[in-house]
Amino acid sequence: MSGPRRTYAGGVRGVEFVKGHGTENDFVVLPDPEGVLELTDRRVRALCDRRRGLGADGVLRVVRAAHVEDAPSTVDPSGWFMDYRNADGSVVEMCGNGVRVFATYLVSAGLAEAGEVVVGTRSGPRPTRVRADGVVTVGMGPATVTGRSTANLGGTSFPGFAVDVGNPHLACLTDFPVDEFDLTTQPAYDTSVFPKGVNVELVNTVDAGTLRMRVHERGVGETRSCGTGTVAVVAAALHAEGQRAGRRTVHVPGGTVQVEITEDGSTLTGPAVLVARGELDADWWAAADR
Numbered sequence: 001m002s003g004p005r006r007t008y009a010g011g012v013r014g015v016e017f018v019k020g021h022g023t024e025n026d027f028v029v030l031p032d033p034e035g036v037l038e039l040t041d042r043r044v045r046a047l048c049d050r051r052r053g054l055g056a057d058g059v060l061r062v063v064r065a066a067h068v069e070d071a072p073s074t075v076d077p078s079g080w081f082m083d084y085r086n087a088d089g090s091v092v093e094m095c096g097n098g099v100r101v102f103a104t105y106l107v108s109a110g111l112a113e114a115g116e117v118v119v120g121t122r123s124g125p126r127p128t129r130v131r132a133d134g135v136v137t138v139g140m141g142p143a144t145v146t147g148r149s150t151a152n153l154g155g156t157s158f159p160g161f162a163v164d165v166g167n168p169h170l171a172c173l174t175d176f177p178v179d180e181f182d183l184t185t186q187p188a189y190d191t192s193v194f195p196k197g198v199n200v201e202l203v204n205t206v207d208a209g210t211l212r213m214r215v216h217e218r219g220v221g222e223t224r225s226c227g228t229g230t231v232a233v234v235a236a237a238l239h240a241e242g243q244r245a246g247r248r249t250v251h252v253p254g255g256t257v258q259v260e261i262t263e264d265g266s267t268l269t270g271p272a273v274l275v276a277r278g279e280l281d282a283d284w285w286a287a288a289d290r
């Protein structure tokens, strides 16, 4: 299916889609098992546009890993691969909220059994557990604090930790109330530390077990939640306390998730919701690439 599919009597059917979100970080899911959909960066930008498209923070293409050229060798080629794109069309490694929505879609479409589902990503395989109540736990792999850096917002510098969760984060722990930040523009950061860009989190400690976070995502802007970001801020908070393992509840504008960091890796637990299913208009899809 390189474009819209021809059906009976010469009619043209559009491209199938599902819309979903995880703590209001929202995605267009595009089923493409054989990897034949021409998902250009222009089409991603059009799909994610909240006025001329469906509107989303990103796109999740559902494809067998064998059809993805840059799938890592650690991913089973016969398994499902989450080909994630940011709203600006950039292809990046990993999306924690996206993986929960992706696994939920696989189960709802009958492409995987409820329970344990392994999702291939550019950061490697991510085991998920999809529960009947819509809550999904994802094995997020290691969350590694790689150093210190600063973000600058409105002329003020905020110190933070660089954290690698398969994608890059700058987690800034601050006493300044996160609800009061203006995140309409990208916080400035050190491009020598983050040459490929970075997701910037601002974090308050609510109590010993709870954090509150806002995020400006690379390739998107401010979002209501970032799953990898929640893991990054818990890793940073533990690191700041000299701990290597622990659990936190993280509140984001779009909801609440649970994060656990262990010596071996990390898990993210939170909701995933499928909102709608449909078909993109064939003419719109064709025009979206121009």
Ligand SMILES: N[C@@H](CCC[C@H](N)C(=O)O)C(=O)O
Pocket (backbone or CB within 6 Å): 025, 086, 092, 093, 094, 095, 096, 097, 098, 167, 168, 199, 217, 218, 219, 220, 223, 225, 226, 227, 228, 229
């Ligand atoms: N919203 C995602 C992260 C998506 C990728 C990020 N914008 C990047 O460029 O690394 C999440 O839930 O983790």
